[in-house]
Amino acid sequence: MGQSRLWRAVRRLADGALTVAITLLGLVALTFFIGRIVPIDPVLTIVGEKAPQAVYDRVFIELGLDKPLYEQFFVYLGEVIRGDLGTSFVTTRPVIVDIGRFFPATFELATLGIVLGIILGVPAGVVAAVNREKWPDHLIRVIGLIGYSVPIFWLSLMALLVFYARLEWVGGPGQLDISYQYSYTRVTGLVLVDTAMSGDFAVFANALSHIILPAILLGYYSMAYISRMTRSLMLEQLNAEYVLTARIKGLREAVVVTRHALRNAAIPLVTVIALSYGMLLEGSVLIETVFAWPGLGNYIASSLLSGDMEAVLGGTLVVGAIFVFLNVASDALYRVLDPRSR
Amino acid sequence: MADLTPEQTGARASLAEARWAEFKSFAKRFGRNRLGMIGFSITVLLVVAAALAPWLATHDPYLPSLTARLTPPGAEYWLGSDELGRDIYSRILHGARLTLFIVLLVIVTSAPIGLLVGITAGYFGGWTDRIFMRITDVFLAIPKLLLALAFVAVLGPGIVNAALAITLTAWPPYARLARAETLMIRNSDYVAAIRLAGASPLRIMVRHVAPLCLSSVIVRMTFDMAGIILIAAGLGFIGLGAQPPLPEWGAMIATGRKFIFDQWWVAAMPGLAIFIVCLGFNLLGDALRDLLDPHLRQRP
Numbered sequence: 001m002g003q004s005r006l007w008r009a010v011r012r013l014a015d016g017a018l019t020v021a022i023t024l025l026g027l028v029a030l031t032f033f034i035g036r037i038v039p040i041d042p043v044l045t046i047v048g049e050k051a052p053q054a055v056y057d058r059v060f061i062e063l064g065l066d067k068p069l070y071e072q073f074f075v076y077l078g079e080v081i082r083g084d085l086g087t088s089f090v091t092t093r094p095v096i097v098d099i100g101r102f103f104p105a106t107f108e109l110a111t112l113g114i115v116l117g118i119i120l121g122v123p124a125g126v127v128a129a130v131n132r133e134k135w136p137d138h139l140i141r142v143i144g145l146i147g148y149s150v151p152i153f154w155l156s157l158m159a160l161l162v163f164y165a166r167l168e169w170v171g172g173p174g175q176l177d178i179s180y181q182y183s184y185t186r187v188t189g190l191v192l193v194d195t196a197m198s199g200d201f202a203v204f205a206n207a208l209s210h211i212i213l214p215a216i217l218l219g220y221y222s223m224a225y226i227s228r229m230t231r232s233l234m235l236e237q238l239n240a241e242y243v244l245t246a247r248i249k250g251l252r253e254a255v256v257v258t259r260h261a262l263r264n265a266a267i268p269l270v271t272v273i274a275l276s277y278g279m280l281l282e283g284s285v286l287i288e289t290v291f292a293w294p295g296l297g298n299y300i301a302s303s304l305l306s307g308d309m310e311a312v313l314g315g316t317l318v319v320g321a322i323f324v325f326l327n328v329a330s331d332a333l334y335r336v337l338d339p340r341s342r
Numbered sequence: 343m344a345d346l347t348p349e350q351t352g353a354r355a356s357l358a359e360a361r362w363a364e365f366k367s368f369a370k371r372f373g374r375n376r377l378g379m380i381g382f383s384i385t386v387l388l389v390v391a392a393a394l395a396p397w398l399a400t401h402d403p404y405l406p407s408l409t410a411r412l413t414p415p416g417a418e419y420w421l422g423s424d425e426l427g428r429d430i431y432s433r434i435l436h437g438a439r440l441t442l443f444i445v446l447l448v449i450v451t452s453a454p455i456g457l458l459v460g461i462t463a464g465y466f467g468g469w470t471d472r473i474f475m476r477i478t479d480v481f482l483a484i485p486k487l488l489l490a491l492a493f494v495a496v497l498g499p500g501i502v503n504a505a506l507a508i509t510l511t512a513w514p515p516y517a518r519l520a521r522a523e524t525l526m527i528r529n530s531d532y533v534a535a536i537r538l539a540g541a542s543p544l545r546i547m548v549r550h551v552a553p554l555c556l557s558s559v560i561v562r563m564t565f566d567m568a569g570i571i572l573i574a575a576g577l578g579f580i581g582l583g584a585q586p587p588l589p590e591w592g593a594m595i596a597t598g599r600k601f602i603f604d605q606w607w608v609a610a611m612p613g614l615a616i617f618i619v620c621l622g623f624n625l626l627g628d629a630l631r632d633l634l635d636p637h638l639r640q641r642p
Contacts, residue, residue: 026480038496149568149620151575154595154613157602165603282485286576300488301580304495316492320484327483
């Protein structure tokens with residue numbers, strides 16, 4: 001009995017690992033094929049257009065382009081597994097090093113965004129579910145719909161116009177004012193953490209004034225999704241019989257909603273939040289472009305414009321892999337949190 | 343098939359009648375949904391604007407006017423003029439055509455691909471299912487905008503290439519949807535009956551399974567339209583979508599970005615157009631889902 005349960009757990013784990021492995025392999029295959037059908041000749045970018053045929057041929061062979069496609073794929077796969085994503089010809093650094101440099105800024109912004117999204121979205125969803133089909137529900141629904149419908153880069157521009165240029169409440173594009181740029185040392189790459197560690201409050205306040213606007217915009221973007229999902233999860237719970245029982249017992253409505261219904265809704269909500277965290281990484285491509293935020297999204301977008309394909313594909317691969325792992329992690333967390341699936 | 347017996351003609355007529363009655367009751371229920379009607383009106387407005395753009399426009403959308411550069415909104419230029427003195431109102435109207443073109447191109451390519459993959463996977467099951475769904479999952483695992491960006495980088499910038507790139511990212515949800523529906527239909531009695539009557543798998547899939555997937559696919563399409571417009575605008579904004587001088591809304595915002603602090607209308611107006619159109623599609627999608635979703639249909 002005990003053994004068969006253990007066996008089942010092991011099998012499920014192996015199944016899950018296999019799924020992840022296959023998905024990641026597919027991801028690598030996708031970027032490989034995108035890289036292969038690119039009209040940019042990788043040899044010409046190295047030797048230049050005026051190189052003699054002999055040099056061209058030598059580089060062609062050195063790059064392994066004479067080998068069959070499947071062999072090239074395995075070479076590429078081996079490189080990816082070793083963390084070699086090629087070299088960016090714009091920064092002349094290995095792509096993986098670049099990504100390491102740009103990732104913390106994206107991580108910081110997206111994390112602050114998701115925290116704001118949870119703080120705003122979960123209560124909004126609960127209020128909407130409790131007041132179903134009444135005005136708070138409609139209001140929250142409309143606010144969410146606006147979030148789904150507005151181009152985030154445009155909203156960012158408008159927010160910059162109003163809150164930075166006109167009202168002067170927040171800092172502008174970039175992580176810091178130029179005058180503060182060199183007054184702290186980069187340790188973690190997270191600008192709020194680094195400036196706080198520098199001990200100079202003025203620098204920290206400046207960093208905060210710069211990150212707050214893009215973070216609120218990302219938070220709003222994820223709030224639209226989180227509040228909608230919270231609402232439907234809560235409605236599901238509020239219609240359950242145990243809630244009726246709790247009400248008959250004479251518990252106060254606030255207790256029924258927060259202690260009973262929300263607790264049960266919280267478990268699937270974890271998956272929702274993980275998914276919207278992944279969505280924020282995507283939304284960051286456009287937001288970072290508008291706010292000149294030195295993150296991964298900005299790196300990918302600017303590499304695209306300069307035709308730096310190794311950088312683009314490397315960035316896509318990393319963000320895709322994070323996406324996959326977020327999905328897996330949320331699934332695993334769901335299993336741990338839900339006592340029924342133990 | 344050409345000679346129908348009187349019974350057959352009668353059956354056809356009553357079928358048509360029943361469909362008409364169902365449509366009428368649908369229209370009536372839809373009419374009661376206020377937000378849905380707003381969405382529907384916005385959608386109609388978009389189609390009208392696109393169809394009648396040359397007649398509704400007050401200026402030539404491509405003709406620069408050096409004396410009228412960056413004019414604020416007013417009597418001459420209703421929504422202001424851009425950095426070359428072109429009328430923004432007229433450009434937005436013509437841009438509606440591009441928006442509609444991209445959306446339709448993506449929809450008519452991605453939905454059939456998704457249906458094909460999903461129905462094949464669901465109908466045959468086994469290894470076909472596993473392989474097809476694994477591929478679908480890989481596409482779903484990558485953020486849409488990023489994948490579209492990578493594809494556009496390969497295909498080169500341009501409006502058709504942007505639409506193709508979005509198609510390549512837009513089909514997987516349809517495949518999942520169609521597979522789920524097919525799995526439910528596959529083992530039903532009427533499919534078994536058709537199979538016993540000697541119908542080929544292809545005929546069963548195209549004539550008897552695909553039509554049943556359509557209502558959920560249409561709802562999904564309406565929701566997707568807003569997403570497609572937003573991604574297309576994002577590509578245009580980054581500079582990989584429609585190229586100047588085309589009045590694509592995202593690209594117009596990108597030009598306006600340079601003047602955002604002083605001549606805000608250059609970027610604000612096309613963004614407002616995107617926002618209103620997407621809101622319309624989302625409201626319409628919400629209403630359609632409420633009406634067509636079989637789980638909610640019982641609700642009074």
